[in-house]
Amino acid sequence: MEASLFDFAAQKLEQQTGFSQLEARGTLRIVVKSAGLDPRSLTIDELRVVLGKLMPRELEKRGVQDSLNACAAVIRELENAPVTAGDTSTNNPDDVFRRLAKA
Amino acid sequence: MEESAYIGGVIVCLGYLVAGARLGLLSMRTGEAPEQLLAVTFGLWGLAYVCSQIPLVFENESLFVPLYTAGRLFTDAGTVASALFLRLVFRPGSRVATGLVVGIAAGLALGIAGSGWMGDWASIDPLRNPWWWLEWSAIVVSVSWIGVEGFHHYGMSIRRRRLGLCSSLDCNRYLLWGLAGAVWTIYELVYPVQQIEFRVTGVYSASLDAIASALEIFPIAFIWLIFLPPAVYQRWVARLDRQPPVAEG
Numbered sequence: 001m002e003a004s005l006f007d008f009a010a011q012k013l014e015q016q017t018g019f020s021q022l023e024a025r026g027t028l029r030i031v032v033k034s035a036g037l038d039p040r041s042l043t044i045d046e047l048r049v050v051l052g053k054l055m056p057r058e059l060e061k062r063g064v065q066d067s068l069n070a071c072a073a074v075i076r077e078l079e080n081a082p083v084t085a086g087d088t089s090t091n092n093p094d095d096v097f098r099r100l101a102k103a
Numbered sequence: 104m105e106e107s108a109y110i111g112g113v114i115v116c117l118g119y120l121v122a123g124a125r126l127g128l129l130s131m132r133t134g135e136a137p138e139q140l141l142a143v144t145f146g147l148w149g150l151a152y153v154c155s156q157i158p159l160v161f162e163n164e165s166l167f168v169p170l171y172t173a174g175r176l177f178t179d180a181g182t183v184a185s186a187l188f189l190r191l192v193f194r195p196g197s198r199v200a201t202g203l204v205v206g207i208a209a210g211l212a213l214g215i216a217g218s219g220w221m222g223d224w225a226s227i228d229p230l231r232n233p234w235w236w237l238e239w240s241a242i243v244v245s246v247s248w249i250g251v252e253g254f255h256h257y258g259m260s261i262r263r264r265r266l267g268l269c270s271s272l273d274c275n276r277y278l279l280w281g282l283a284g285a286v287w288t289i290y291e292l293v294y295p296v297q298q299i300e301f302r303v304t305g306v307y308s309a310s311l312d313a314i315a316s317a318l319e320i321f322p323i324a325f326i327w328l329i330f331l332p333p334a335v336y337q338r339w340v341a342r343l344d345r346q347p348p349v350a351e352g
Binding site for chain 1 (some may be wrong): 126133135141261266267268276278332
């Protein structure tokens with residue numbers, strides 16, 4: 001199942017940009033992947049960074065006028081995001097290898 | 104066998120056993136499956152080396168078949184555990200990964216059964232025993248999967264590091280994991296050449312022995328740097344974190 005955090009952020013992006021659901025999800029997926037992240041195991045902190053650093057340029061490319069404000073609004077909305085299992089994951093590869101390195 | 108092969112065998116054996124024991128102790132504290140699977144993997148691979156070295160060290164031919172047979176059973180069981188680790192950590196819920204694990208386990212099991220049927224229990228005769236190649240193929244798939252996941256996640260972690268989302272040490276562990284998988288794969292590609300040479304000439308050549316020993320030792324070094332990294336190595340890798348992340352957007 002896709003992480004609900006991704007769904008939540010895509011929905012907010014759709015509202016802020018006027019994108020269709022498909023465009024919003026596709027754009028977010030591209031940006032998340034280009035950040036080296038997995039949409040299924042995103043955390044809120046990772047989404048904040050992605051929306052703050054990568055998304056504005058991606059929105060500009062797609063003709064969104066005030067991309068910085070749109071991204072800032074989505075970041076603010078993340079405060080209301082549901083906390084999912086993926087958000088507190090301790091079994092993503094980074095966490096596992098970090099834990100194993102302390103053997 | 105050359106002396107370098109004995110020394111290499113002892114280093115590899117101890118390397119796997121110590122890494123397996125440390126991960127086993129960690130798994131007892133955490134109760135988590137990834138460390139349990141890797142502890143089993145390295146522990147069994149270490150025992151496999153013990154089995155393969157004893158007949159050589161004591162030059163006792165009567166021990167050869169039973170201990171080599173035990174050794175390959177340990178190797179194969181450890182290989183299945185490593186495939187389960189890859190699926191659990193890198194591809195949870197993936198049907199393709201599940202298929203790979205099942206395929207690897209089936210290849211190993213059929214290889215063992217077929218080799219036994221051919222009378223090659225120790226699995227040392229690739230020229231007469233076609234089942235040898237099935238077992239070997241399953242191992243090649245398994246170790247190359249380790250390399251593929253390592254390098255794939257290294258590439259992804261480099262992108263995360265640029266955004267300040269992971270550390271240089273995290274990236275470095277994936278690189279080392281990928282390198283270990285790559286060297287294991289090269290070793291497995293050299294192994295049949297060495298075995299065929301032995302079946303044809305009756306001796307292991309010094310040059311192939313040296314290459315095989317080096318290919319066995321390098322992954323041990325990578326494993327130690329991943330799971331038991333010395334402080335000086337951690338500081339050396341972590342120096343990259345002092346460079347500011349790239350600002351994007």
